[in-house]
Amino acid sequence: MRAARYYGKEDVRIEDIPKPECGEGQVRIAPAFVGICGTDLHEYLGGPTFCPVSPHPVTKETIPVTLGHEFSGVVEEVGPDINSFSIGQHVVVQPTISCGTCGACKAGVENTCHNGGFVGLSGGGGGLSDSLVVPASYVLPLPENVPLDVGALVEPLSVAWHAISAAPLDESSTVLVLGGGPIGLAVVQCLGAKKVKKIILSEVAPARQQFAREFGAHHVLDPRENDLVAMTKELSDENGADVVFDCAGVPASITTACQSVKSRGTVVNVAIWEKAVPFNPNMLVFREAKFTAVLGYQRKDFEAVIEALGSVGQLQPSRMITRKIRLEDLVEQGILALTTAKDQVKILVDLAA
């Protein structure tokens, strides 16, 4: 079968590898659509970071590993003891790999497992292949009214859902979102699903500003032209935002976030950072504000997103899909396109194309 395998920095190969066996407790899935994410891009340009160079504690694999962790697919085969899924069923995979034994896992925070990883990054196969086998516990059914291409958006939407669940929010909250990339836009949509009335988004790229408006941001600002701190205060009776989501992850954004938040407000950091940044704790001290970091998602976030997608009108993210490509074009039209084309939000690989 075909698989896109990561060998190291700037080395991703589409090759023929044997199909894995489907054993007890497992499900074989034929991936349908696979999103390409910033993490894949980082891995390609500067990795390996997540991809294991020594045996991964859970999967025991090292590079080369198959990529693709945001995907939907169709059940092809189930293990002898599995009766919760049937052949032909549409599903998505929560790619979290956790050890189940470390302190984080025991505390129910398996997304921060000390030995954790991801299907499609850490071994155990990946979505960018004709077939993969995962534990049945990783698989969630997709409702019939949710198309498979939208299914590939469940993962990034779950990142956003998990993030908004980390902050005290209600309909009357004023929320500032920094960064209008896929994650920032997903946060805007999830906030919309929670009926938050005042969503302010900051983004430099005009195409993404436009997307933000379409997805429901009430005020869209350009950080190069607007004084974000002042504008946020103005839009919140001079108090500042109740919650700020940092989905940009640039040195300027952490400062803006900490200065725009109100007294006892919360900054939720969703961004993954390339390096240490200057930070002045006093920004939080004088306002007693919190800086909370979130990572990935938990099963309940996947379930909430799938439910919101299935119930009419709550989440309509299909316009996030800005391009569909063939597996063979992954590097040129997928990964590399993300570095240059700021008019792209989600590029999906269509395994059937």
Add this chain to the structure above:
Amino acid sequence: MSMKAVRFHGERDLRYEDIPEPQVGKGQVKLKPAWCGICGTDLHEYLGGPNLCPTTPHPITGDSVPLTFGHEFSGTVEEVGEGVSDYKPGDRVCVQPIIYDGTCGACQEGLINCCYSNGFIGLSAGWGGGLAEHIVVPETALYHLPDNVSLEIGALIEPLAVGWHAVNVSPFKPGDAVLILGGGPIGLSVIQALVSRGADKIIVSEVSRQRQEFAKQFGAHHVLNPLKDDIVAECRRLCENQGVHVVYDAAGVQAGLDQAVHAVRARGTIVNIAVWEKPCSIHPNDLVFKERRYMGIATYVKGDFQDVLDAISEGRMKPEAMITKKIKLDEVVEEGFKTLIKDKDNQVKILVEIAGGS
């Protein structure tokens, strides 16, 4: 009429001088300060200020430097203004020094400590300070000292309220393990607040030998030296290989923060009480990959002073040993500030005796 006061004029310029005695007005109380603590913030101001002391008129008080110092003090009521009914001459009190506008969004939510234009009596706004023979403050700034709490202890309520508030606002719950960075007055007041709530695993990291001793004396269960011990490894070893639940940063230095982010467990919280002299550097991923939290703590809110007074009065907190030296008002620079600069390791609280008494 004039009186003696210690006023801050600018960097390394603190003067013991004569200024006019303030007059009491409506809703105000005139006090004779008894004892007043010198605090690290005063020292920062003296060495590198003005930082917090306004050089242009403060939005609430209209005052600017020179300003009378002293925000940790007790005193005796001398005179009360029109409309004041809860206080009478002779009452022993301590002062909650926050100056707030009462109208901004923060104040309306009860967070006077986060008031967008706040300041402090005796530090950053005016209305005088504790290092003077008299001061006039609004009635709302006062707390009665219980009969069994002395005026000397009254001067410790302010720093104790900082530690109390930090523990209150933090997610600490009984059974949690904590790491406290810094065993200065604030670190020690955090220890005391935690002990009074039954914390049974308090780890303190402090460089100075004398302060390590104080930390033990006030109830820390493990005292580490960051120059010798591997703080992160020790915290993991002492806490099921996971690290502490909460870190209180009462040090405010880069090395401490670097340890804190790895000494706290997944979903744990770093509570920063320190006011930093300069920006530091943080790798947000160290928080992201374990969903750790970082929060700022500012002074105290209504309720904290009374809670501390109750805890002392009921014997749940015994802070006397924090007082390491007592000096006179005319010795503030030489025996107070200069001692803290040269001999900080051996000092916790230096109290200035103004009217004195108990």
